[in-house]
Amino acid sequence: MNAHLSPEEIVRREALTKLRSHGIDPFPAAEFITTHTSQDCLNQYEEGKEVTLAGRIMNQRVMGKATFADLQDAIGKIQLYLNVDEICPGEDKSLYNDVVKHWVHYGDFIGITGKLFTTKMGEISIKVQQFQLLAKSIKPLPVVKKDADGNVFDAFTDPEARYRMRYVDLVVNPQVKHTFILRTHIINAMRDFFNNHGYLEVDTPVLQNIPGGAAARPFITHHNSLDIPMYLRIANELYLKRLIVGGFEGVYEFSRNFRNEGMDRTHNPEFTVMEIYVAFKDYNWMMNFTENMLNHVCQKALGTSDVQHGNNVLNFKPPFNRVTMTQAIIDHTGFDITGKSEKEIHDFCLSIGLEVNENMGKGKLIDTIFGEKCEKNYIQPTFITDYPVEMSPLCKRHRNNPELTERFELMINGKEIANAYSELNDPIDQLGRFEEQMRLMERGDDEAMFIDHDFIRSLEYGMPPTSGMGIGVDRLVMLLTNNETIQEVLLFPQMRPEKHHQGPDLGAFLDLGVSEDWVEHLPKAGFHSVEELQQAKPTAIHQQLNAYRKKNKLEIPAIQLEDILTWISQIN
């Protein structure tokens, strides 16, 4: 029955039985009311103050009639001092000698009441007077230890295990928990900033008929009643603009987007983008707004405008540098794209060794140059502005140059973090741009966008001049929490489904009446499952098992054919 359990798991399950037989429910139902957290105890220390708190017991150091342990709650840790005479003032010392010393294990939830004191070694601790098991942990957590110098031993580091069992990761790796707390603080700070400006947080459809607003492969699903294909959203942009048409002055949404594309350290099939649209503004206003917002986020979430990321310190104090796309390319390649034809740019790309092909339009070529030669150089927050019109089908043309658009991307640490436009609100121009996208698609550009006619119709009713900005929340969090992979900032990153290499089910054999002596030998003799027994001839099983017994000189009784027949009858 317990054949698939590790010895430690068996010990813990046996402890359940022992606890119950002593009248202790290992999973009690009642509320446990705490008065303090571990941090309260440390921050508001008063000798002898009575405190009640709950958490996981993390590290027991049993020293005969006294035991030290760490109690880890949601906030942190505090040391417990469990003394036999304090916990068991009467004759019965069982609560200490049995429960504390033997039936409570690393990882169990306990509730305690006791008095604060300082040990000889100077550590604030709780002298426990009442002790209660709140929930047993029957699977041992990985044990991570730290020495006096802060060196970590046996850290739980395997990425696969950590991502698949994030609950374990969060328990034993405090820095992981801290990252996710920061993530929420960052999002809260953004939300506060927008709300304080009077903008409205909204919800728009996740299930969409047309996957619009970006160029990406969508996840496709099907609606049964309507009998139509539906798509998980790849972006929410077109819906937010419809709301600006509807008369809202400013709307924003933290949008979970889904894209059916590759997965790696910077891509997860679902990811979060914050998009905001504000009426009567342009991209210059949005640059100011964005740098102020990010500085606010850094101050609120991190308490500083100087953010350590890898070997760099990123300075979020406004104003950020602003460089046009044209100037950026001149700065890093010496080539001026102004007024150049598609062929001239194509030839230039070839001359500097970039891989380009005939399907690439002018915008895509320029994008390639920037991506290969310029992007990585912008470590400090920098707005790259005025992108070529071909790259930006939803963006308004530049007021001074119709070949460019009023667009900026915010580059930080050599990567794109935000993207913003003076939004295109001319419905006729917009339709033309969509049609250009269709031509690109026919030419082989699989990133080109679909036409959303209802969106065009909304523009025909009139959209005020508007600036919109989208920011990759996961990537911003990576930046601000000093993480290099998106999996570290998503609680449950997408993983390939777990495959269980199921070992032989010895318990199932026992249930058939196989003797305990024999059960462990069945898989070794070639029978890994009940199904395999069922499919074999009883006489063949009989011969095979006894041949195995003879070959391995087993000191156990030989199998009789009747035994086999009994097993088989048990199956049916």
Next chain:
RNA sequence: GAUCUCGUAGCUCAGCUGGUAGAGCAAUACACUUUUAAUGUAUGGGCCCUGGGUUCGAGUCCCAGCGGGAUCACCA
């Protein structure tokens, strides 16, 4: 999707040119009433990812698969 690389005890990892599976921590038992990587003594614990192959013999070599990581392509 391609290439490289890894998969050994609950955790972190050794295991050489193929020859009977190792350490620390964790667990179990005993001792120990202010320890803190507690300590001391003893004990138990392994489908060495899975399936084939080569071999007298495979954790080790070869092939395939599964899973992870890295790089690349696509993308944010």
